[in-house]
Amino acid sequence: MPLIFPYARPGGENSAMAENLERLKQCIPLLEYLQRHNWKPCRAGSRQELVGLCPLHQETRPSFYVNVGKNLFYCHGCGRGGDLIRFVQLFFDLPFRQTVALLEQELTPAPVSQLLEQTAAFYQFQLHRHPEAIRYLGQRGLHDPALIEEMGIGYAPGGNLRRHLAALGYSLDLLLDSGLISSQGRDAFCHRVIFPCRQRGQIVNLYGRSIGAAFPHRLLPRSKGGLFAWKIVSSFSTVILVEGLFDLAVLWQAGFRNTTCAIGTQLTPAQLSQLAERPRCSVYIAFDQDGNQAGQKGSRQLAHRLQGVGIRAHIVQLPHGQDPNSYFVAGATAADFTECLERAQQL
Numbered sequence: 001m002p003l004i005f006p007y008a009r010p011g012g013e014n015s016a017m018a019e020n021l022e023r024l025k026q027c028i029p030l031l032e033y034l035q036r037h038n039w040k041p042c043r044a045g046s047r048q049e050l051v052g053l054c055p056l057h058q059e060t061r062p063s064f065y066v067n068v069g070k071n072l073f074y075c076h077g078c079g080r081g082g083d084l085i086r087f088v089q090l091f092f093d094l095p096f097r098q099t100v101a102l103l104e105q106e107l108t109p110a111p112v113s114q115l116l117e118q119t120a121a122f123y124q125f126q127l128h129r130h131p132e133a134i135r136y137l138g139q140r141g142l143h144d145p146a147l148i149e150e151m152g153i154g155y156a157p158g159g160n161l162r163r164h165l166a167a168l169g170y171s172l173d174l175l176l177d178s179g180l181i182s183s184q185g186r187d188a189f190c191h192r193v194i195f196p197c198r199q200r201g202q203i204v205n206l207y208g209r210s211i212g213a214a215f216p217h218r219l220l221p222r223s224k225g226g227l228f229a230w231k232i233v234s235s236f237s238t239v240i241l242v243e244g245l246f247d248l249a250v251l252w253q254a255g256f257r258n259t260t261c262a263i264g265t266q267l268t269p270a271q272l273s274q275l276a277e278r279p280r281c282s283v284y285i286a287f288d289q290d291g292n293q294a295g296q297k298g299s300r301q302l303a304h305r306l307q308g309v310g311i312r313a314h315i316v317q318l319p320h321g322q323d324p325n326s327y328f329v330a331g332a333t334a335a336d337f338t339e340c341l342e343r344a345q346q347l
């Protein structure tokens with residue numbers, strides 16, 4: 001019997017979401033996922049095809065086919081088929097978005113996620129023991145202890161993380177694998193203010209801002225994840241998008257809780273699809289206004305990309321040479337920034 005793979009995607013998707021789904025399917029091959037959920041193929045139809053009992057309905061004779069090359073399944077018993085996402089949707093009886101969220105969580109393995117939690121907690125504790133770090137936060141306009149706590153901001157003095165994590169029982173392999181410890185055995189973050197980046201509650205990366213002469217920005221070599229604190233921000237219909245976590249922190253401090261950050265001016269497909277999740281969303285892009293116009297060019301390109309997925313995009317003009325962080329440090333108030341938002345041009 002020829003195999004057919006009827007598969008229709010839910011409508012209304014944009015290309016960023018499609019890219020994100022492709023990435024998920026590549027990272028988690030269907031067969032691997034099935035085997036992780038105890039599916040055992042009992043015979044092979046061909047080298048590319050495996051057959052086993054259907055996990056989606058009760059049966060005694062195997063009619064569930066998996067095409068390994070195409071990464072697709074089809075059951076001749078219940079007539080259902082598709083790709084990994086379709087399978088997870090049917091298996092757990094979940095709506096489409098929740099299915100994607102569930103799979104994304106699987107991409108951050110639990111031990112690494114726990115390790116990052118422990119690390120962030122350690123750095124948070126260190127912050128209060130290092131006045132130079134608190135002073136640095138003050139220079140960047142961050143004064144509110146409750147906000148510093150809420151964002152989980154910490155400090156990496158360097159040189160003491162490895163011992164701490166080893167004492168908690170983490171293997172050197174995992175520390176190296178996570179990028180927290182370099183191949184030379186040193187702490188990856190040294191003299192850096194640390195912001196944990198969370199996605200759906202889990203820490204997926206750490207961002208470290210140098211307070212000394214070292215290169216300013218550092219992220220662990222992992223996927224940078226979604227938009228910062230998207231769970232909080234996604235309840236607003238208007239979103240302010242900034243480049244850096246210090247921009248975000250001062251805006252939150254000034255009451256603009258609808259601010260999120262992509263860490264940089266480029267959005268990954270996952271970040272773009274988060275913004276596109278809700279229809280009729282407006283995004284205010286408040287990137288650096290640098291002298292050489294690169295920031296403004298980046299803003300315009302992003303605005304066009306957003307409009308391509310149905311988002312109303314506005315470009316916020318700050319005074320020349322300012323970013324939201326430096327603008328507030330220079331004495332701007334919430335009212336000043338509101339004026340900038342009101343003046344923002346829609347593309």
Ligand SMILES: [Zn+2]
Pocket residue numbers: 054055056057064075076077078079080
């Ligand atoms: Zn079936």
